[in-house]
Amino acid sequence: MKHQLKNSKGTYIAIIIITLWMVSIVILMKTNLSFTNPLLYIFVLIQMHLYTGLFITAHDAMHGTIAPKNPKLNIALGQICTALYALFPLKNLHSKHHQHHDFVHTKNDPDYHEGNFFVWYFNFIKQYITWWQILAMAIIYNILKIYIPEKNLVLFWVLPSLLSTLQLFYFGTYLPHKGEHQNKYQSKTQDKNHIWAFFSCYFFGYHYEHHDSPGTPWWRLWQVKEQSINTKNG
Structure with missing residues (x-):
């Protein structure tokens, strides 16, 4: 029974995150907060x-x-998560992400680009966003605004997703992989x-640890970090 629960933990955590997102988005679509209310920015x-x-x-996934x-x-x-995020096809993300692991910090790495933050970010986004996604999201937006205040859609549906791409890129790609690193994963931690x-990016600041143990789920990366420190301290 204990072993069964251990194997199911990732499923439970995934369902909790999906549920929290759904409950939050439903509540926020009905919220009426002024721009002078600090809670508005906290909710974003x-x-x-x-x-x-x-x-x-x-x-x-x-x-x-x-x-x-x-x-x-x-x-x-995994597909439910990518669909809720921005209609991403999981298969395409899967292919590109494993390409990143196999060819990290090379011209074949879809997540790596030589250039400043903004150029790199633009190329990072370009690797994953397609025109059909943008069109589909625009159609969904225009349907939803018939029933939901447009202010709420922009503040709690559009803006957080865009900010999230910055969070993922900055803490999960740019900081770990910028510059040269003296290790086989070309990444720092x-x-x-x-x-x-x-809070910065679900433990993905421990990025060397992720590349060294890609089969470790996000919620256990802190343990890998602890083990890495203990090993170094001997």
Whole structure:
């Protein structure tokens, strides 16, 4: 029973994140807050973090760690996350992400680009966003605004997702991979700070650890960090 629960933990965590996002988005679509109310900005940040959680959960699906014993459920939960995030096809993300792991910091790495932050970010986004996604999201937006105040759609649906792309890129790609690194993964890792590591990008600041142990789900990366420190300290 204990072993069964351990194998299902990733599934439970994925369902919790999806549920939190759904409950939050429904509540926020009905919220009426003025721009002078600090809660408005707090809710935008919370929703941004939940969007990032959707993508990180989908990332775990790409590594088969949501439901290791049930590949169909693993893929289904991952696809739900990418669809809610911005209608991404999981198969395409899976292919490009594993290309990143196989060819990290080379011209064949879809996540790497030589250039400043803004040029790199633009090329990063261009790798994943398609015109049909933009068109489909625009159609959905225009349908939703018939029933939901446009202010709420922009503040709690559009803006958090865009901010989330910056969060994912900055903490999960740009900071870990910019510059040259003296290791086979061409990546660095942030100093141990589990609270900041979670809130900044679901522990993906521990990026060397992720490349060294890609089969570790996001919610266990802090443990890999601990083990890495203990090993170095001998």
